[in-house]
Amino acid sequence: MLCYNEAGAERLIKGEDRCMARKAFQDYYPDDVSYCYGCGRLNEHGLQIKSYWDGEEAVCTFQPRSYHLAIPGYVYGGLIASLIDCHSTGTAAAAAYRAQGRAMDTDPPLRFVTASLHVDYVRPTPIEEPLELRSQVKEIKGRKVAISTTLSARGEVCARGEVVAVQMPDHLLRTSRGEHKNPSEQAGLIA
Amino acid sequence: MLCYNEAGAERLIKGEDRCMARKAFQDYYPDDVSYCYGCGRLNEHGLQIKSYWDGEEAVCTFQPRSYHLAIPGYVYGGLIASLIDCHSTGTAAAAAYRAQGRAMDTDPPLRFVTASLHVDYVRPTPIEEPLELRSQVKEIKGRKVAISTTLSARGEVCARGEVVAVQMPDHLLRTSRGEHKNPSEQAGLIA
Numbered sequence: 001m002l003c004y005n006e007a008g009a010e011r012l013i014k015g016e017d018r019c020m021a022r023k024a025f026q027d028y029y030p031d032d033v034s035y036c037y038g039c040g041r042l043n044e045h046g047l048q049i050k051s052y053w054d055g056e057e058a059v060c061t062f063q064p065r066s067y068h069l070a071i072p073g074y075v076y077g078g079l080i081a082s083l084i085d086c087h088s089t090g091t092a093a094a095a096a097y098r099a100q101g102r103a104m105d106t107d108p109p110l111r112f113v114t115a116s117l118h119v120d121y122v123r124p125t126p127i128e129e130p131l132e133l134r135s136q137v138k139e140i141k142g143r144k145v146a147i148s149t150t151l152s153a154r155g156e157v158c159a160r161g162e163v164v165a166v167q168m169p170d171h172l173l174r175t176s177r178g179e180h181k182n183p184s185e186q187a188g189l190i191a
Numbered sequence: 192m193l194c195y196n197e198a199g200a201e202r203l204i205k206g207e208d209r210c211m212a213r214k215a216f217q218d219y220y221p222d223d224v225s226y227c228y229g230c231g232r233l234n235e236h237g238l239q240i241k242s243y244w245d246g247e248e249a250v251c252t253f254q255p256r257s258y259h260l261a262i263p264g265y266v267y268g269g270l271i272a273s274l275i276d277c278h279s280t281g282t283a284a285a286a287a288y289r290a291q292g293r294a295m296d297t298d299p300p301l302r303f304v305t306a307s308l309h310v311d312y313v314r315p316t317p318i319e320e321p322l323e324l325r326s327q328v329k330e331i332k333g334r335k336v337a338i339s340t341t342l343s344a345r346g347e348v349c350a351r352g353e354v355v356a357v358q359m360p361d362h363l364l365r366t367s368r369g370e371h372k373n374p375s376e377q378a379g380l381i382a
Contacts, residue, residue, distance in 0.1 A: 037259050037267045045258040067236040068228050070304070071363065076228045077276045077305045082269025113261070114268045118309045124363065172262065172315065 024050035025058070025090040028104035033111050033173070038086030049083060051090040051135075058091040060133040068127060075125040084149050084161035085117050087133045092145035092165035095137045111173065112145065112165040125151070125158040143167040215241035216249070216281040219295035224302050224364070229277030240274060242281040242324075249282035251324040259318060266316040275340050275352035276308050278324045283336035283356035286328045302364065303336065303356040316342070316349040334358040 026039045026049065037046040051060040062083055070076040092112040097104045125131065131153050138146040149161040217230045217240065228237040242251040253274055261267040283303040288295045316322065322344050329337040340352040 033262055035263065036261050038269045043258060043260070045256075065236075067234060069234070070227050071224055071359075072226065074363075076273075077308065078229045078269065078273025081272035081276065081308060081310075082267075085268045085272065113315075114310075114312050116309070116311050117268065117272060118307070119272075119305075120307045121305050168262075172265075 022052065024052055025094045025104065026050060029093075029111065030109050033109070033168075036086065038082045039090055047082065047086070049086055049090075051087050051094070051133075053094065054134075056136065058087065058094060058135040058137075060087040060090075060135075061130045062133070063130045064127045066127070070124075073124075073127060075127045075131070077119070077121060080121070080125060080131075080151055080159050081117060081119050081161075083131065083133055084119060084151060084159070085114055085163060088117075088135055088147040088149055088161065088163035089114055089165045091135045091137065091147050092163075095140060095145055095147075096167065099140050109173070111168045113168050113172075115144070115164040115166045116162075118162040120160045121158070122160060123156065123158050126153050129153060131158075213243065215243055216285045216295065217241060220284075220302065221300050224300070224359075227277065229273045230281055238273065238277070240277055240281075242278050242285070242326075244285065245325075247327065249278065249285060249326040249328075251278040251281075251326075252321045253324070254321045255318045257318070261315075264315075264318060266318045266322070268310070268312060271312070271316060271322075271342055271350050272308060272310050272352075274322065274324055275310060275342060275350070276305055276354060279308075279326055279338040279340055279352065279354035280305055280356045282326045282328065282338050283354075286331060286336055286338075287358065290331050300364070302359045304359050304363070306335070306355045306357045307353075309353040311351045312349070313351060314347065314349050317344050320344060322349075 026041055031042065034040040034042040037043055039049050040046055041048055049060050049062055051058050064075050064079060068075055068079045089112040093110050094104060096110045131151055133149055133151050135147050135149040138148050143166055145165045147163045147165060150157045151159040151161065217232055222233065225231040225233040228234055230240050231237055232239055240251050240253055242249050255266050255270060259266055259270045280303040284301050285295060287301045322342055324340055324342050326338050326340040329339050334357055336356045338354045338356060341348045342350040342352065
């Protein structure tokens with residue numbers, strides 16, 4: 001198939017269904033909101049997850065590191081929660097742009113934070129192989145987006161997640177850009 | 192007050208309400224289940240949280256690291272979920288020992304895993320100062336323990352969590368001890 005890598009050069013990728021060289025949702029985040037430990041491409045200590053559309057679903061693949069364990073052989077629950085959380089807020093942003101008929105690199109930027117996160121741990125999650133997260137957009141209503149996610153390993157669902165994401169309030173976006181530092185304006189995540 | 196540090200030496204700690212030298216719940220975990228990224232004292236890359244009874248509540252204090260951010264100044268949601276998760280499973284274990292009238296260093300060991308986790312993010316969580324988690328045991332029923340938790344910063348509740356923890360199935364405990372490696376026995380977290 002024909003696709004474009006991040007530098008925009010045309011490439012022919014043989015034998016692959018999807019073009020892995022395309023930009024992820026997180027690659028479109030403005031620099032000043034790209035330091036999240038879970039999904040910020042500029043956080044060198046972080047997980048740096050990457051999410052993409054695959055038809056109507058958003059997909060993320062992540063290889064746990066050897067120290068992300070719960071007991072030997074299995075992933076700890078906090079990583080699973082983190083992956084579901086950040087993949088869902090990224091999907092919420094992508095879905096909001098899509099609903100507005102806008103590309104993800106157009107202004108004003110749309111960035112989402114988590115209002116609530118629910119995870120059901122269905123079975124132990126093996127640590128050796130990549131995990132696949134698949135999200136569906138359940139609802140877009142005003143500034144809120146509801147996302148349902150499965151996390152699978154070796155083709156088996158190991159966890160299911162439900163996230164309500166909310167568009168980041170303008171005062172928090174401004175704070176992250178250093179435009180003001182008035183603490184009284186920082187209270188109240190959900191306007 | 193008089194208390195004992197981990198080496199058992201008697202110490203006189205003046206001007207403190209609580210003896211911080213006492214052992215945490217996690218210090219009682221057997222070595223072979225002490226590698227969890229969130230709460231294992233033997234995971235050198237991990238968070239190594241410590242939880243203690245404070246009357247009927249279980250308390251954990253954690254100082255986020257500078258890179259645990261969502262946007263500059265605030266903690267990312269995955270860390271909050273991880274702290275609530277691991278503090279809750281530790282509290283579940285401590286509550287189960289207490290309900291059986293047993294000390295936490297007696298056999299057989301009781302170790303809990305997470306069946307479900309719910310987090311409501313109430314307000315942005317500042318990253319500069321220690322976070323305090325306070326958990327209450329809502330119910331102990333068979334192998335399940337339900338825990339409610341608040342996570343606060345600067346005296347304000349920033350997140351609320353609900354965890355259902357389940358006593359770790361024997362086959363998983365045996366797996367972590369390397370007693371067998373039969374994958375067919377590893378399916379099904381909640382027996």
